[in-house]
Amino acid sequence: MLTLLRRRAVSSVIPLLFVVLGVFFLARLTGDPANLYLPLSATPEMRAEFAARNGLDDPLITQFGDYLAQVAHLDFGESLRTAQPAGEAVLRAFPATLQLAGWTMLLALAGAVVIGSLAAYRPNSVTDRIATFLSSTAASVPDFWIAIMGVLVFAVTLGWLPTSGTSGAAAWVLPVATLLIRPFGVLVQVVRGAMVSALSAPYVKVARGKGASEVRVVFGHALRNAAAPALTVAGDLAVGLVNGAVVVETIFGWPGIGKLMIDSVLQRDFAVLQAAVLVTALAIFALNILVDLCHALLDPRVRQRAAA
Amino acid sequence: MLDTSEAGGPAVRRRWFALLLRDRFATAAAVVLILVALCAVLGPVYAGDLATRQNLRAPGRPPFGLDHGWAFVLGSDSLGRPVAARLLAAAGTTLAVAVPAVLCSLVIGSVWGMWAGYHGGWRESVSLRVADVILSFPSLLLAVVVLYVFSPSAASLVLVLAVARIPVYLRTARAEAAELRSRLFMDAARTFGTGGWAAIRRHVAPSVLPTLLTVAALDFCFVMLAESSLSFLGIGIQPPDVSWGLMVAQGRQELQSAWWIALFPGLAIVVTTVSATVLASWARLTTDPGQRWREGLGRRSRGLRSDRGSRGDRGSRGDRRSRGDRGRSAAGDAATEEEREEERSVPGSAAGSGARPPGEGTEADVLVVDDLSVDVHTPTGPVHVVRRVSFAVRSGETLALLGESGCGKSMTAHAVAGLLDPVAEVVGGQVRLDGVDLLGLGARARRRLAGPGLAMVFQDALSALNPVHTVGAQLAEPFRIHEGLSRRAARARAVELMERVGIPEARSRAEAYPHQFSGGMRQRLLIATAVALQPKVLIADEPTTALDVTVQAQIMDLLGELRAEQRTALVLITHDLGLAAEHADRVAVMYAGTVVETGPVAEVFGRPHHPYTRGLLASVPAEQHRGARLTSIPGSPPEPGSVPAGCAFRTRCPMARERCATHRPALTGTGAGRAAACHFGKELADA
Numbered sequence: 001m002l003t004l005l006r007r008r009a010v011s012s013v014i015p016l017l018f019v020v021l022g023v024f025f026l027a028r029l030t031g032d033p034a035n036l037y038l039p040l041s042a043t044p045e046m047r048a049e050f051a052a053r054n055g056l057d058d059p060l061i062t063q064f065g066d067y068l069a070q071v072a073h074l075d076f077g078e079s080l081r082t083a084q085p086a087g088e089a090v091l092r093a094f095p096a097t098l099q100l101a102g103w104t105m106l107l108a109l110a111g112a113v114v115i116g117s118l119a120a121y122r123p124n125s126v127t128d129r130i131a132t133f134l135s136s137t138a139a140s141v142p143d144f145w146i147a148i149m150g151v152l153v154f155a156v157t158l159g160w161l162p163t164s165g166t167s168g169a170a171a172w173v174l175p176v177a178t179l180l181i182r183p184f185g186v187l188v189q190v191v192r193g194a195m196v197s198a199l200s201a202p203y204v205k206v207a208r209g210k211g212a213s214e215v216r217v218v219f220g221h222a223l224r225n226a227a228a229p230a231l232t233v234a235g236d237l238a239v240g241l242v243n244g245a246v247v248v249e250t251i252f253g254w255p256g257i258g259k260l261m262i263d264s265v266l267q268r269d270f271a272v273l274q275a276a277v278l279v280t281a282l283a284i285f286a287l288n289i290l291v292d293l294c295h296a297l298l299d300p301r302v303r304q305r306a307a308a
Numbered sequence: 309m310l311d312t313s314e315a316g317g318p319a320v321r322r323r324w325f326a327l328l329l330r331d332r333f334a335t336a337a338a339v340v341l342i343l344v345a346l347c348a349v350l351g352p353v354y355a356g357d358l359a360t361r362q363n364l365r366a367p368g369r370p371p372f373g374l375d376h377g378w379a380f381v382l383g384s385d386s387l388g389r390p391v392a393a394r395l396l397a398a399a400g401t402t403l404a405v406a407v408p409a410v411l412c413s414l415v416i417g418s419v420w421g422m423w424a425g426y427h428g429g430w431r432e433s434v435s436l437r438v439a440d441v442i443l444s445f446p447s448l449l450l451a452v453v454v455l456y457v458f459s460p461s462a463a464s465l466v467l468v469l470a471v472a473r474i475p476v477y478l479r480t481a482r483a484e485a486a487e488l489r490s491r492l493f494m495d496a497a498r499t500f501g502t503g504g505w506a507a508i509r510r511h512v513a514p515s516v517l518p519t520l521l522t523v524a525a526l527d528f529c530f531v532m533l534a535e536s537s538l539s540f541l542g543i544g545i546q547p548p549d550v551s552w553g554l555m556v557a558q559g560r561q562e563l564q565s566a567w568w569i570a571l572f573p574g575l576a577i578v579v580t581t582v583s584a585t586v587l588a589s590w591a592r593l594t595t596d597p598g599q600r601w602r603e604g605l606g607r608r609s610r611g612l613r614s615d616r617g618s619r620g621d622r623g624s625r626g627d628r629r630s631r632g633d634r635g636r637s638a639a640g641d642a643a644t645e646e647e648r649e650e651e652r653s654v655p656g657s658a659a660g661s662g663a664r665p666p667g668e669g670t671e672a673d674v675l676v677v678d679d680l681s682v683d684v685h686t687p688t689g690p691v692h693v694v695r696r697v698s699f700a701v702r703s704g705e706t707l708a709l710l711g712e713s714g715c716g717k718s719m720t721a722h723a724v725a726g727l728l729d730p731v732a733e734v735v736g737g738q739v740r741l742d743g744v745d746l747l748g749l750g751a752r753a754r755r756r757l758a759g760p761g762l763a764m765v766f767q768d769a770l771s772a773l774n775p776v777h778t779v780g781a782q783l784a785e786p787f788r789i790h791e792g793l794s795r796r797a798a799r800a801r802a803v804e805l806m807e808r809v810g811i812p813e814a815r816s817r818a819e820a821y822p823h824q825f826s827g828g829m830r831q832r833l834l835i836a837t838a839v840a841l842q843p844k845v846l847i848a849d850e851p852t853t854a855l856d857v858t859v860q861a862q863i864m865d866l867l868g869e870l871r872a873e874q875r876t877a878l879v880l881i882t883h884d885l886g887l888a889a890e891h892a893d894r895v896a897v898m899y900a901g902t903v904v905e906t907g908p909v910a911e912v913f914g915r916p917h918h919p920y921t922r923g924l925l926a927s928v929p930a931e932q933h934r935g936a937r938l939t940s941i942p943g944s945p946p947e948p949g950s951v952p953a954g955c956a957f958r959t960r961c962p963m964a965r966e967r968c969a970t971h972r973p974a975l976t977g978t979g980a981g982r983a984a985a986c987h988f989g990k991e992l993a994d995a
Contacts, residue, residue: 015441142577144556
């Protein structure tokens with residue numbers, strides 16, 4: 001297991017570094033925050049003073065060095081907007097997104113396993129064709145539009161659900177449903193494909209030859225073999241959930257990290273953006289490890305390779 | 309089976325347009341996409357003006373009113389701009405971003421990927437690392453940052469989306485190119501000095517392109533959705549330009565008063581992306597004949613199961629019937645004609661007595677296969693792969709089912725065991741185990757017999773053992789299913805079983821996984837699973853093909869011991885005459901889906917009564933033929949789909965005469981315990 005962790009850590013460090021580097025420099029290219037935070041009539045002296053106060057007058061490379069040194073001490077700098085530590089703002093927003101994404105992924109996976117298996121059990125049956133069409137539709141609808149239509153129908157017209165906020169179970173329905181729809185559609189297709197090939201494998205024939213019931217064949221023998229590709233895709237989709245979270249959190253006023261990031265880009269709030277990106281990247285790193293561990297748990301061959 | 313699918317492949321590709329028209333879904337999707345493209349080209353010309361002209365006298369008009377002209381048919385927004393006209397104008401903007409972005413990433417990504425995959429080495433690993441970096445981060449967020457640098461516009465959107473999607477093509481193209489690199493013809497190309505780009509263009513690109521185009525179709529959806537998301541968030545297309553995403557964003561502001569502003573552009577996005585998805589999955593099925601073959605045929609065989617009396621929907625049954633009938637008549641009346649001829653020519657067919665010539669007792673036969681026929685459904689209609697096969701086996705006896713690959717022996721075994729693939733179905737005959745017709749049993753009753761009644765040993769032990777379960781668990785399964793033993797008790801029985809089949813250190817090895825065993829040990833494990841419940845009949849499908857010679861002998865000895873111990877009837881399926889001669893009591897020689905000769909193995913091999921058996925024996929080196937020339941049978945066995953009329957062997961037979969072309973010989977007795985399906989069987993027997 002340790003070997004596996006180490007290997008994943010080594011292979012993740014470079015992408016992580018590039019992302020942090022990229023965001024740091026790109027963010028500084030987006031414009032001078034002084035334009036946003038100082039009045040239009042600000043004198044050059046005021047601008048210089050603002051830059052010096054926020055460490056923006058040094059050469060970019062020095063700024064980056066300072067930034068890395070700060071991060072090493074878990075100091076993420078101060079928000080330009082609220083003058084609060086950026087790390088705190090991010091850590092406040094992070095759990096909201098994590099919960100949202102966690103429930104979404106859990107429901108999407110559970111639903112996809114059931115529906116994908118049902119569809120794969122008899123390829124090209126009516127069930128299969130309905131499931132395939134609906135899931136490919138779900139995989140290609142714009143989530144922001146679904147969110148707005150959801151608000152229109154369930155909040156504005158029927159008044160069953162709130163349009164924003166995080167209090168109460170009802171407030172979770174629309175955000176989770178919106179975020180869920182695309183990963184769910186993709187996962188159904190992946191599970192279906194993996195199950196179709198697992199169900200035609202010789203070991204399934206052997207299981208039937210032993211007199212195993214169809215439930216045992218599908219869930220005991222085929223599903224665990226089909227889980228690997230589904231898991232890989234689920235990992236990628238979970239990374240993609242950050243995309244969805246930006247949209248969903250903006251629409252539903254969800255105080256998560258997606259909304260925080262887009263707000264800090266709009267506000268040139270460099271410290272917060274960098275901290276948010278770093279935390280997201282670390283979360284993705286942790287997620288990849290989790291996926292690796294699940295792979296090892298499911299497949300003894302992976303365990304052996306990891307041990308070797 | 310494989311052959312027919314390959315034969316269908318090129319034809320499928322050639323007629324792709326006809327196939328598109330046949331698939332109603334795909335046709336509809338193509339029509340929608342063409343319409344969207346037309347709108348995108350003509351829309352800005354006709355509606356560009358109307359889309360931006362404010363008309364404060366007509367704000368918030370509801371949709372579906374025709375009194376204000378076509379532009380207002382979908383209502384108007386709070387500034388009085390007609391929604392329908394804006395939709396048309398937006399189609400142009402949307403496609404003007406999506407199409408160039410997809411093309412850019414397709415071209416750059418695939419060329420890069422092919423280059424990386426073709427060369428391998430550091431070029432490959434660096435390229436993949438770059439792709440990882442780009443893909444490891446949420447694309448929307450990077451797009452947001454980048455769009456801030458370059459200020460949002462259609463051009464910067466294209467740039468951002470193209471860069472974000474390059475890795476997808478890079479990975480796909482690299483994987484395919486790397487796979488091609490490992491093949492021989494690439495080595496040949498390199499040897500002849502066709503290096504680098506020329507080789508990529510000539511050899512790699514043509515085989516990679518279909519996959520990449522499918523990826524591009526799906527990617528089109530992604531890019532469209534990304535563009536509309538960004539526009540929706542206010543950092544994509546900027547007003548006064550109009551895109552569907554932007555319209556939804558605007559509609560959100562007026563959601564309470566004018567729902568139609570947000571509804572219609574969203575619908576436009578959905579219809580376009582879903583059409584692209586449908587078309588892409590259709591293309592994937594069409595360019596991959598194997599997949600089409602697998603997926604397209606499940607429907608028909610399912611109908612059969614409902615014929616069998618188990619629960620099933622009537623609809624699909626009727627569907628199958630009509631399909632089957634059409635297929636049959638298309639496949640040619642020749643087949644039915646042949647069958648009729650056969651019946652005419654042999655009134656007293658020997659089939660009823662289970663291929664054992666009349667007069668011999670059949671009471672001791674534990675398994676009787678009677679007149680079994682199996683069809684495989686192909687896109688061009690059913691293929692008769694097993695035709696009226698009959699044989700019988702007694703307890704403790706070994707029958708070798710002998711034949712070349714593709715003669716239907718394996719298909720026969722699977723049909724007997726009830727383990728046919730969904731594309732194949734039993735179309736006639738009986739399989740009687742202790743007098744009970746297995747084919748007439750319901751699924752549950754059949755399952756009860758799988759294991760204690762009839763068991764099967766498969767050819768490839770690695771794929772026949774489930775890779776994710778311990779072998780102990782897999783061996784314990786029969787006991788848990790049939791005897792209801794507890795996990796612990798079943799595990800103890802499994803360990804005993806492992807010891808019996810000669811696995812050393814069985815107790816600890818029970819916790820190991822299939823991949824931790826050698827080929828011979830895996831085959832032992834597979835045999836152990838099959839004999840766990842002491843089956844009355846054991847079918848071994850080429851049990852030693854994948855093993856080396858010494859291991860082969862051990863495995864055959866094990867099978868022999870178990871057969872003697874448990875009084876099992878063993879059906880040994882093999883193409884190896886030596887194996888049959890050594891281990892079988894009787895042999896049934898199969899050719900082109902039928903049994904052509906049967907009898908005690910020593911007699912059949914000593915004096916064959918069928919010219920095919922003769923030819924087979926003459927092509928095997930043997931002690932008694934030392935010094936004689938080895939002869940092979942001229943030609944090759946017919947494809948299952950194109951078996952000649954009359955005697956299937958006549959085109960390769962040295963004895964063929966006129967009669968052989970018109971009359972199919974039936975299996976008839978030629979001596980004590982012997983039968984052959986040849987018009988001259990008697991002559992051969994008496995000669």
